[in-house]
Amino acid sequence: MSLTTPTTRAFTEPAPSALLLLGRGVDLASERGVECVGDLPAASDPDLVERARVARAALGDRAFVLGHHYQRDEVIRFADVTGDSFKLAREAAARPEAEFVVFCGVHFMAESADILTSDTQQVVLPDLAAGCSMADMAAIDQVEDAWDVLVDAGVAEHTVPVTYMNSTAAIKAFTGRHGGTVCTSSNAHVALRWAFDQVGGLDGTGKVLFMPDQHLGRNTAVRLLGLPLEACVVFDPRKPGGGLTAQQLRDARMILWRGHCSVHGRFSPRNVADIRAAVPDVTVLVHPECQHEVVNAADMVGSTEYIINALDKAEPGSSWAIGTELNLVRRLANAHPDKQIHYLDSTVCFCSTMNRIDLPHLVWAMESLVAGRVVNRIVVDADDAHWARVALDQMLALPGY
């Protein structure tokens, strides 16, 4: 069909291959749904910033707006607090007077906020298409099947699941049901030590099933716990038996889920070599979601909070190459004009799902709340919420919390 061929198809029923405009129409086969009830403001609306200000002021203390570090500048300026996903969920829980928690982040973060906040608080995600490709790489039926494989191999009773915050509520609930814990990129080493202690300690033969980010699991186990690289195996949910033999599972200490972050996973050792060649005395600082080879080639490794603190403390005039999401790196470069801050790879783009939350969606969500209409509410079912809370509480009980 020619691009100019007229069509009588209703706008809300696009052809399977049609490009859906943001906020218009739904394609449940490919996305969580992008339909917005009412009118989504145009991105070109010159009054958008003013509309956001007015809606925010009208909501007052009834709303609390959370902004993840990777959000767009146009959105983060309206956040009451910024941070990583766990910090944001705790901040929301600490404000029970806020009836609405507007989460500018991605779906799993809003789920965690719903789990940690009270029943009287309603969590809103301005665009339901703001998912996370990493979290989506571990579906609950795949993980249940994987556990059956571990049972058949005779290793499940010696295995503790540990899931990264960046996972769905269903995976966190699975972890809680099986005596495991949630972790963040800041405390993954503490969580892993605790998990190994439940099955005979680091020097024993017990195992951890780490989901969904293989890179964070591997980097933590090898670099911070001193396990050999050969002790890590990758469970591929798309292959029978995870692509592993029962003997490989029995020999392993870290069973890594085959998942990764589409942003951090793209940095390469070549990026590190190139920036070192281009910028003398550069310090390369990367997130532990990067590949093991990249982390090994870097000078420093740490979570987003670690990266922010490291640049706060850096000497004026020092040069840095940062391997994390671009929105955050750009803001850090603007905040530290006295330091040379480079993005580790100039060809890597923003996190596409984080970027789904734009000013039109934020305005639409807040104006809807002002009008008495709660849109895009995120609700975790009660049973999953209970068991996910068990796993989150286990994390809070780890040393250092």
Ligand code: SF4
């Ligand atoms: S940066 Fe990576 S882990 Fe974070 S939301 Fe985007 S895809 Fe998910």
